[in-house]
Amino acid sequence: xxxxxxxxxxxxxxxxxxxxxxxxxxxxxxxxxxxxxxxxxxxxxxxxxxxxxxxxxxxxxxxxxxxxxxxxxxxxxxxxxxxxxxxxxxxxxxxxxxxxxxxxxxxxxxxxxxxxxxxxxxxxxxxxxxxxxxxxxxxxxxxxxxxxxxxxxxxxxxxxxxxxxxxxxxxxxxxxxxxxxxxxxxxxxxxxxxxxxxxxxxxxxxxxxxxxxxxxxxxxxxxxxxxxxxxxxxxxxxxxxxxxxxxxxxxxxxxxxxxxxxxxxxxxxxxxxxxxxxxxxxxxxxxxxxxxxxxxxxxxxxxxxxxxxxxxxxxxxxxxxxxxxxxxxxxxxxxxxxxxxxxxxxxxxxxxxxxxxx
Numbered sequence: 546x547x548x549x550x551x552x553x554x555x556x557x558x559x560x561x562x563x564x565x566x567x568x569x570x571x572x573x574x575x576x577x578x579x580x581x582x583x584x585x586x587x588x589x590x591x592x593x594x595x596x597x598x599x600x601x602x603x604x605x606x607x608x609x610x611x612x613x614x615x616x617x618x619x620x621x622x623x624x625x626x627x628x629x630x631x632x633x634x635x636x637x638x639x640x641x642x643x644x645x646x647x648x649x650x651x652x653x654x655x656x657x658x659x660x661x662x663x664x665x666x667x668x669x670x671x672x673x674x675x676x677x678x679x680x681x682x683x684x685x686x687x688x689x690x691x692x693x694x695x696x697x698x699x700x701x702x703x704x705x706x707x708x709x710x711x712x713x714x715x716x717x718x719x720x721x722x723x724x725x726x727x728x729x730x731x732x733x734x735x736x737x738x739x740x741x742x743x744x745x746x747x748x749x750x751x752x753x754x755x756x757x758x759x760x761x762x763x764x765x766x767x768x769x770x771x772x773x774x775x776x777x778x779x780x781x782x783x784x785x786x787x788x789x790x791x792x793x794x795x796x797x798x799x800x801x802x803x804x805x806x807x808x809x810x811x812x813x814x815x816x817x818x819x820x821x822x823x824x825x826x827x828x829x830x831x832x833x834x835x836x837x838x839x840x841x842x843x844x845x846x847x848x849x850x851x852x853x854x855x856x857x858x859x860x861x862x863x864x865x866x867x868x869x870x871x872x873x874x875x876x877x878x879x880x881x882x883x884x885x886x887x888x889x890x891x892x893x894x895x896x897x898x899x900x901x902x903x
Contacts, residue, residue, distance in 0.1 A: 613850065643900075650703075711740065714784075733756070741764070741769055742766075758774075841891065867882055
């Protein structure tokens, strides 16, 4: 698990050096079957809550599920060892298998000490040419094949601030698409996106370099300011949102070492990988941009130890609406939503309709 790093610059806020991200991979037997709760699960047209079971409630306006856990099970998530499969299997007891992502949100009022700000548990890969092998572990989570990954964030506020965009990106990168010394992230490279990297590099001489982001000194090796920046060119390619011909060259530092704050580092040399080099190394992306998925479906499960208030549900619903909006979010221009971050090339839906319910 990565530990927090020092802040790089004011431009990238406190996210760089604060976010702790990791990948999880586990396999558990699927022993949970569907249950008949005796409750009509149809979403209430009045917008009121719908109760699937006493501990599993469709929130007002049908945008999130409130899953009420025991303190012991809830605290496992806050300790960094929550049972993702327990949550996903509960989802599939009541809902159909048509979600790409399951978003788990805890309701902490402050960031828990020594816990990640966001974590992604990828459960399958069906995309060739992104550096990852093809595999399918969806059955371990109760899915029959649709689920891509499960994301947990300890605070609902991170929908707006981030690392929401960052964690979604982890479905596609970085799985050795480019070399990195920062596992799963872009590290000391010119990707300059959600998973880190600079977008400008100055040679200071003597194998010393200055990395910059958005015109200012400093960059993150594993994050770049939460939802304050869009996906980078390479990230858009891996997501299948731009053509191979639009992929730009990438600079990668060999044996980099930070030497000072503000993005200064030393390296043996800087290697440039052209688009052709990257395609040769990893193979062509299949499906290509022409046939790639561009509309995604997610379900939000808010875990708590008691039922959420209407006010809390309304607040989370508002942020979910803004994050998934095909347009400028009401929170202004400082934070990007998914549609904006993809260059208006992809959308994500979170509403839970009758078609989603068993």
